[in-house]
Amino acid sequence: MSLTDYGFYILCATAIVLLATQAFTNPKDFFQVTIFGLADGAIYALVALGYTMVYGIIELINFAHGDVFTLGAYIGAAILAFFAGANEGSFVVVNVIALLLVFPIVMLIMGGINITIERIAYRPLRNAPRLAPLITAIGMSFVLEGIMFMWHGAPTVHFPDLLPHGPGFQTTIGGVFFGFKDVFVVVAAAILVSLLAVFINGSKLGKAMRATAQDRDAAQLMGIDINRTIAATFFIGAVLAGAGGMIWGLYFNTIYYNLGFRTGLVAFTAAVFGGIGNIPGAAIGGLIIGLVAAYSDGYIGSKWTEVVIFGILIGVLVFRPTGLLGMRVPEK
Amino acid sequence: MSQAPTENVLELTNLTKRFGGLVAVDDVSLHIKRGEVFALIGPNGAGKTTLFNNVTGLFQPTSGTVVFDGRNITGSKPHEVARLGIARTFQNIRLFDYMTCVDNVRVGRHVRMRAKVWDSLFKLPRERREEVRVTEEAMDLLKFVGIQRQAHQYARNLPYGQQRRLEIARALATEPKLLLLDEPAAGFTPQEKVELMALVKKILARGITVFLIEHDMKVVMGISERIVVLDHGEKIAEGPPDEVRKDPRVIEAYLGKSA
Numbered sequence: 114m115s116l117t118d119y120g121f122y123i124l125c126a127t128a129i130v131l132l133a134t135q136a137f138t139n140p141k142d143f144f145q146v147t148i149f150g151l152a153d154g155a156i157y158a159l160v161a162l163g164y165t166m167v168y169g170i171i172e173l174i175n176f177a178h179g180d181v182f183t184l185g186a187y188i189g190a191a192i193l194a195f196f197a198g199a200n201e202g203s204f205v206v207v208n209v210i211a212l213l214l215v216f217p218i219v220m221l222i223m224g225g226i227n228i229t230i231e232r233i234a235y236r237p238l239r240n241a242p243r244l245a246p247l248i249t250a251i252g253m254s255f256v257l258e259g260i261m262f263m264w265h266g267a268p269t270v271h272f273p274d275l276l277p278h279g280p281g282f283q284t285t286i287g288g289v290f291f292g293f294k295d296v297f298v299v300v301a302a303a304i305l306v307s308l309l310a311v312f313i314n315g316s317k318l319g320k321a322m323r324a325t326a327q328d329r330d331a332a333q334l335m336g337i338d339i340n341r342t343i344a345a346t347f348f349i350g351a352v353l354a355g356a357g358g359m360i361w362g363l364y365f366n367t368i369y370y371n372l373g374f375r376t377g378l379v380a381f382t383a384a385v386f387g388g389i390g391n392i393p394g395a396a397i398g399g400l401i402i403g404l405v406a407a408y409s410d411g412y413i414g415s416k417w418t419e420v421v422i423f424g425i426l427i428g429v430l431v432f433r434p435t436g437l438l439g440m441r442v443p444e445k
Numbered sequence: 446m447s448q449a450p451t452e453n454v455l456e457l458t459n460l461t462k463r464f465g466g467l468v469a470v471d472d473v474s475l476h477i478k479r480g481e482v483f484a485l486i487g488p489n490g491a492g493k494t495t496l497f498n499n500v501t502g503l504f505q506p507t508s509g510t511v512v513f514d515g516r517n518i519t520g521s522k523p524h525e526v527a528r529l530g531i532a533r534t535f536q537n538i539r540l541f542d543y544m545t546c547v548d549n550v551r552v553g554r555h556v557r558m559r560a561k562v563w564d565s566l567f568k569l570p571r572e573r574r575e576e577v578r579v580t581e582e583a584m585d586l587l588k589f590v591g592i593q594r595q596a597h598q599y600a601r602n603l604p605y606g607q608q609r610r611l612e613i614a615r616a617l618a619t620e621p622k623l624l625l626l627d628e629p630a631a632g633f634t635p636q637e638k639v640e641l642m643a644l645v646k647k648i649l650a651r652g653i654t655v656f657l658i659e660h661d662m663k664v665v666m667g668i669s670e671r672i673v674v675l676d677h678g679e680k681i682a683e684g685p686p687d688e689v690r691k692d693p694r695v696i697e698a699y700l701g702k703s704a
Contacts, residue, residue: 315576317560324541324552331539334501336527336556336619 121433132408141288146411147404152295152364154403155302159357160380161387161395161402162309163350169390170326170346172243173235176250179377180257181227181351185358186272186368187261189219193273204277212275216359223355224348231347236340254374261370269369272362298364305356306396309349313392318345326390375419379406382426388436398437451515454479454623454654455500460509462492462499462678469495471678472509477623482645482655484665487675488698493658494536496675497625501533502526514622528556532621534612536628536658542601546592546611549600550583553618586614590644606637613644617653624648626657630664642668666690674698 136143160182167175196211234253238246276294283292313319321342324332329339362368379402387398402422409418429436455477462470470492477483485493498504500511502523510519518526541549558579564572587593590610595603600611609629616624630638638661645655645668659665666686674682674689676698682689689695
């Protein structure tokens, strides 16, 4: 173990001790903040998975991914507007049906859009130097933000408030408040992440993805259509990001055209923290970064939260570039 | 696909591959008969691996045609070529280093698997049955090449000779009709070379035609029925080992012109 490893552990240990002190001296606030952190973290995890999967297979940091997430929220809001109105915030059957219907629709649309983006913006650069697709991804990010800007302009957009809240859908345990929304976010994200794990693990596509990541030519000669495999990766990433955008919208009820910029960077930090290319790492990294952001908001002050998060990004990149669970390094 | 098998499993006609001004493969025609061991030899840089890359679809030939099993596959994608029944190994071994041996071979089975996306999504029993079967088949292939005891080690941790065997097992997993071996004996001890020749015989016995690039003349002369010699991308000789060995142009290509 190197000196920097010790530094990493000492830093983590200090943070944990400080938080534990808080948990004992003021448990009510601590658990309240933790609930917010878990809800945010669940969304970051969904977005981080897309970063990590795409990086894992073609070593591209897909900077447009945060905007795919926002676009999911925008499209979701547009479709849900048909169902919204008097029903907002209450528990009626039509809301449940609307959500059950709109979630898969938005997820599929986003998957389709991301495949198109990959096809026109990244695939032609498959054999170009790695900087080229990276810059294209940044350009794609601006394009998507521009589209959303033209659609609704700069002001925030209302996302239909279809999750029930208010009396009957919230409770306080030991002074800690949590509502149906908080539970919904965490449960929905957990379901999606476990579906992904089940789908990837040991399946034909999962093997094809790992093979493509490790040696593209050899994978092709094993009969793997690498273009389809890479497209599938973008599809799955966008399905999760689209769901993440919907969940964000339902939770906060406010979206704006460059929401994905900050959220994307935070989710990217989560992916790096967990070990970029590592799927369980991204899920865990998302939760941890969500918690860190919430503790920073609660105990340090929200104006410092971005400093804390991107400080972590720099710290991980400098001292532990393989992240928490280790990077998956494809052999070149 | 149900037509009678053609006599020639592979036919290259006037195959040319240019890289800018360099002609790596120059107007080469050859045919490989079903069930034979056919060797491609030539000095370093003669264009042997480039020819393999053209056959397997990694490169698109500049001109000429590749006919496999009576079907024109010129310009096909590598994964389509693999699906049709050509498999290969690489001169510098290219395994999936961070997968176990059995997983490497399982990837080779990919092309013959039928599970669909929804099978994986809902973990239908059909997928599970197929995965169990594929794992068994992969173990059989590891046994066939003699490395079943290393099945659960990472490919990168295998000794060199076993990595070559694993690459052959992975190629066989695609159920090829034609197996291309790119310098399979490179870096082998004499004992390993003997074992390799025995393995090639066993592969042949499975009804697979073998097309190999090899530098080691003992191996080439020992197992191949016909040889083609390339030099500077051109075919300079073709025939049974004994004839080729005596060909003055071949001797010149390998040893240089005598003063």
